[in-house]
Amino acid sequence: MKELYVVQIGEPLDEVEVRGLRRGAGIFGYEVKLGERMKLLEGWLDGLRGQYNAEAIARWLGRRRGKSMAVLKRDLFVDGLNFVFGVALPWKGVAILSTYRLRDRDVSLFEERVAKEAAHELGHLLGLGHCANRLCLMSFSNSLKEVDEKRLWLCESCRAKLGL
Secondary structure (H helix, E strand, O other): OEEEEEEEEOOOOOHHHHHHHHHHHHOOOEEEEEEEEEOOOHHHEEOOOOEEEHHHHHHHHHHHOOOEEEEEOOOEEOOOOOOEOEEEEOOOOEEEEEOOOOOOOOHHHHHHHHHHHHHHHHHHHOOOOOOOOOOOOOOOOOOHHHHHHOOOOOOHHHHHHOOO
16 A cells, blocks of 8 residues: 655644544555654744744645644644645645644534545645646635535546556
8 A cells, every 4th residue: 555654833732633644645555654753843834923834834744744634733824825635746746734724623524525625635745736637636715615515536537647
């Protein structure tokens, strides 16, 4: 089985987050391998926004190792957007996922959201772009409502692009 190396940045992941990551990676036949914990670097924080720059973290991670996903419990942004659930740099083989905005008191809903967004970012690492099918896990989500509406599966078009 293929492995997805997960770097924990900041606080350690809890069991719900890990289960969600495993479910999401499993969509593509990947097994999650939890790696080292890293500290949050001050240079990643935009003090005015109170958010961490996802692209800066991804660029840093890309210098350390390839084919990996960093997961953190802090709010993320990229230039031009108020926030992001995650970001992927496929040419570097790295993705970043934040569980910050995915949280919910309903533990199963939180796990489902983590699974969907982890699978979404892994899909980008495997070469998939955003999908127009709102139910496909590769559709772009700009709100929790959109995360909740999409399913933990790939549409036929995205499956075909991966040869599945």
